Each structure stands twice: as structure tokens, then as C-alpha cells.
Amino acid sequence: MDDYTIYKWGDCNLLTDKLKESTLILGNGASIAISDVFSYQSLFEKATSDQILNSKATNVFEAIQTKDFELVLNKLRQAAIINDVLGLDSDHVASETYKDIKDALIKVVKDNHISYQSRRFSINDVRNFMKQFKTVIDLNYDLLVYWAIMSDNPITMKDCFTKRRGDGDGNSFNYEIETFRETYKNVTNPTLVFYPHGSLVLLTDKNNEELKIKRTNNDNLLDEIANKWSGNYVPLFVSEGDSAQKEKAIKRSSYLNFIYENVLNNLGENIIIYGWSMSDQDKHLIDKIFKKTNVKTVFLSIFTDGKTDDELEEEQTKIIKILQKRNKDITIKFFASNSEGVWNSISM
Template sequence: MPFEIHSWAEISDRFTDTLLLGNGASIAVDERFHYESLKQHAIEDGLLNEEVQSLFDYFHTEDFELVLRIVWQATNVNKALEIEDEKTEAAYRHVRDCLIAAVRDIHPEHNEVAEKLPSIAAYMKGFYNVISLNYDLIVYWAMMHGNDLDNRHIFKDCFVRSEFDDDWSRFREVYGDIDSCSLVFYPHGNLILARDKIENERKISSQGSNRLLENILEKWQRGSYVPLFVSEGTERQKQKSIQSSYYLNTVYREVLTSFQDSLVVYGWGVGEHDQHILDRVAKSGIDRIAFSVVDNDQAYCNRVNQLIRDNFNEQCEVLFFDARSPNCWVNP
């Protein structure tokens, strides 16, 4: 028997706790996010030479961020010890420049998506928590748009003066003329997050949203920071990367297990490489989940329904809703 696909309006009142966003949410904003991987994009565009490709093979990873961080650390050690090593320096510059080029090719500018940000901000406002598995700036730009509005609501990412405050639950408190807030987290990191030479983790900010993407890429280019995001790799590789970051590990261990009653999943394929996210959410004890569906995809509904049956308690209710419903994500 086919699963019923609801409109968002039919179920929205029952789902206000947490929104989890996958890559399909970004694709709904801009089709350029419909790519296999950053590394594959770089290879197909002839950006990666064979020598640097061998680094990915040696470390058994597809993760650009990890390879860049490894060679960046190696060059910094060599500089500190005054060891001349042109080959390592050249590898670092090549990986860095390939990542910058790949992000520039794939990621839209702010002005190209600005008209969709009001709808996204209005949708996110309906949740206490927003969890984005995407490295791109869509959610952050929507946050900034929402915080510029005079609607007595605020989005908070729990960073204070560019540093993450691990007492994150205190940010739920509202004050002054604010009536409600949504907390935003990135379990796989984000372009706005970075590491410095001694592994301090920071949020990169900008005077305006229009300059944010370019400001981030300029900081990478200068060698001031390396990015903090996990965009690719197997489940085990992603878990290892998460464990290496204080911010990512805190979100993974504390935030993902803190959801109260309901979860909305938008644009997430729930692939094998993201099973660790599902495992953590299952520990939160939520009792209902709603998944977005495109084009009445019953095969997806069947697979997801079985995953929930296998990972959550048997009382957990599973619903499906049309991803293109009015007032849902980018849909006005």
C-alpha cells in the first residue's frame, strides 16, 4: 500500500522542534549543488594533478578539507623548524587552489539566491533547532536575513565573538523585545567555520552577506585558515573528522541527542555514509519524524520507513510530505 504524501500545511502544527537539512535543500535553491563530490568536480575540470590525487589515495579519503589540513600542517611545521621543502609547499598550494576553484564553480553568489532567502528564513523560524548537514552558506545567509527583520524572532549559532560557546543550551533564553529563537548547528561543519595554525576553531564573519563568500576564500588563499567542514567520505571517515573537531564533536554528541519530540527532514537521502547522524538522533527519543518527498517517490518512502523501524523505537511515527508544498523551504 503506497504511503500518503501530505502537504506541509496538513502536518506543520505537529512539527516545530527540529529541522534537519540535507543536500536536497541546497539543490532546491541552486542546481549547481547537484554534484557528486568536490573532489570529483575538481578531477573532471582538470584541477587536480596526479601527485595531489595520490595524497587522497594515501590517506584513503575523498575529503578535501582533511587533505588540505594535513599538508597545511606539514608546511607550518617545516617553516617553524626552518626546513626547506618546496614539494610539500607546492602540494599545499595546489590542494588549496583546487578547493577554492571548486567552491567558486559550485557555490552561487549571494545576489543569485537572495530572492529565496525570505522564504527559507520564514520556514526555519518555525523550528527550535535547525540542523544543516551542508557546508554551503544558504542557511547562514537566511539566518542573517531573518535577523535583520523586525519580527521578534532571532536565529543564534552559539558563537560569541567568533568562538563557539559550548554552554550552547543557554542561548535558548530570549530577552528584550525578542519572543522566540531558533538555534542553528552544523554537524558536518560549514564554509563559515575554520581552523587556524594552532587548531583554534573560529567563525569567519564579514561586514555584509554580499562579501562573505569572497572573504572566506581570501582567508584560505592567504593561508590564515583552513576550512572546517566534512563534505565527503565514508561514514567512518566522517566520524573521525568529527572527532578531530571540538565544535563538531560537541554538536554530534550533545545537540543531536537533545531533540524533544519531533523531527522534520528536508532534502536528506539518509545514505550509508550518514548513518552516524541517524544513530545519534535515534538516542534523542523523538516520537515522530516527517520526511520531505519529491515526485511521490514511493521507493524512497519505503527505504526511509524501514530505516526508522530498524533504528528507532517501534512507536516512532513516520510521515511524508511534499517537498514542493507552499510555505515549505523555498516555496512561497
């Protein structure tokens, strides 16, 4: 029998003794809980509505039939390289459009992202919540989780990016992720963090090598990102598209595809979901995480404010059907997203 009870985080035996064996999945609702500026669903829609993208740039998106900045920028960069090699006069067109779109992306991100200082107390709570888990899957591409990791001292969470050999401009992903499960740099049993849809701190260089930006401090990270994007780097995150388009974007990236094929289908028996609505756009993730895996118990946050009992039950029924379609034996429980002790409500 399905359980429609909406618990508080601390009153329903929410794996409090097993969190270090469990996985936390974070969706857009987690970012919105920190600031409602993250409620926009599409960078492309924001860029066009605010007229940040010019008509020529918008036409490129329409021609490729995508809203994914990363895909468009990569195609334009390839076009510019080919035009240059062939000595075509149209080289400046691809280069100028590439710059226009990259400048628009920088502006829309910087205009719609909070500063570290404005939410540093919430980020402290987020950090303390995250570090209780074995694995964290961050489906957002904003900087909140990265800030939480880097503000920890000593750092007890690892995203498996390590210093490159030589004088590289960023850190490279270490695919031997299980080595991080052991004691790493004096940290025992660290929490591992992964970004299945990429992140603002990830980028590719002109050789398509995937890197994480080196951080000098949390306060100017957005400026560092903008500086990198202004150069020969392309951001590595899936910004828009339906499930099929997102899966294609994942397949283009060595890092994203590794997470998709080797991490998401092995998250353990217990999963806590915070702020993820599991919409049709994320069907590829839902299938990978819950279909033919060993997940047994799922705890889901639910936003209760302003909703009637019927509305809440309708929302719960939808989620139960989504999960049981993948695995009919999964045990599902719900908890209020604003419960004390969860996400950014630890200090209530």
C-alpha cells in the first residue's frame, strides 16, 4: 500500500543511521530553496526575452533546432576552425556569431546568479547537509554545490577533479573514482559529488579536453568563469532540451557520459531526493537511476506551502507512478522540503 504521509525529516526514521551509505540527488528545487532567481527554466528563453541574444544568434539556435548553448558554441567553434583551414571568407561570420552567443551566455548567467556572500550562511547549511551522504548527484549547473564543497575546511567532499600535470588552466577528472572512497588527503570516507548535466565550473578547451576551473576564491568565481568563456573555452553543461536531446549532449562528453554510464546506475539501495520533480525532460536520468538497479528505498522532498491535500496527493501519485513504472518494488516515502535539519534548514 502506498504511503502518502508527508513526514518531517527527523520524525520518520529517514535513514539517519545510514546516510553515509546513501545517495542524495539534488534538483532545481534545491537551488530555488536558496534563491528564487534559479526558478528560470531555460537560459535560452531568458536570453531571448531580455533581448540579450541578437537575431542572427537566435537564428543559429533555430537552425540547429536546439536551446543548448554548449552544442551551438561547439558547432560554431568547429565551423570557424574549418573555415580558417579552408581559407573561406565566411570565417569572420562564424567567429563573430560565436562571440555574440558566448557574450550573451556570460551576461545571462551573471545577471541571474547570486553572489557567494549573499547566501554564504545558507551555503554553510547546505555543506553540512551534503557531507552526511556517501554520494551527491547535483542535477543543477549553478555554483551552489561547488561553493559548498570549497567552503568546507578541511574539505570532506570530492568531485574527483585533480590537479593537471604541467601548467594547465584547470583540473582534470580522475576516472578512478573508487580511489577517492578511501582515505584521501587525510579525509576518511569522503562524500563524492558528481554533475550529470555539467556545471558552470566545467569547460572544454579548443582541443575538447574537459577541465574544471581553478578557483582562487568563492567571491570572484563568476568573474573567473566569464574570463574563461571569453577566451578559447566552452562551458560544459546541458542547458536545455528534451530528454533525448539531453542524452545526446551527455554522450558528446567523456565526463558526462562516464557519470551517466558508470555512476547513476550504481547509487546504492537508499536514495534521498531533494527538489527534483522528475519531469519528462529527465526521463533519461530516471531510467538510468531506477530501472534495473538495486535501489530499494527512495525518500522524496515535497513542497507543501499553499497546496491543498488533493493537490499534494495528486503530485505524490504522479511521482509514485513514475518510480513504480521503473521498479514496482521500490519503497517510497515523502518528507516536507522545509523540514528542520534538511538542506538549508539545518540552523532553524
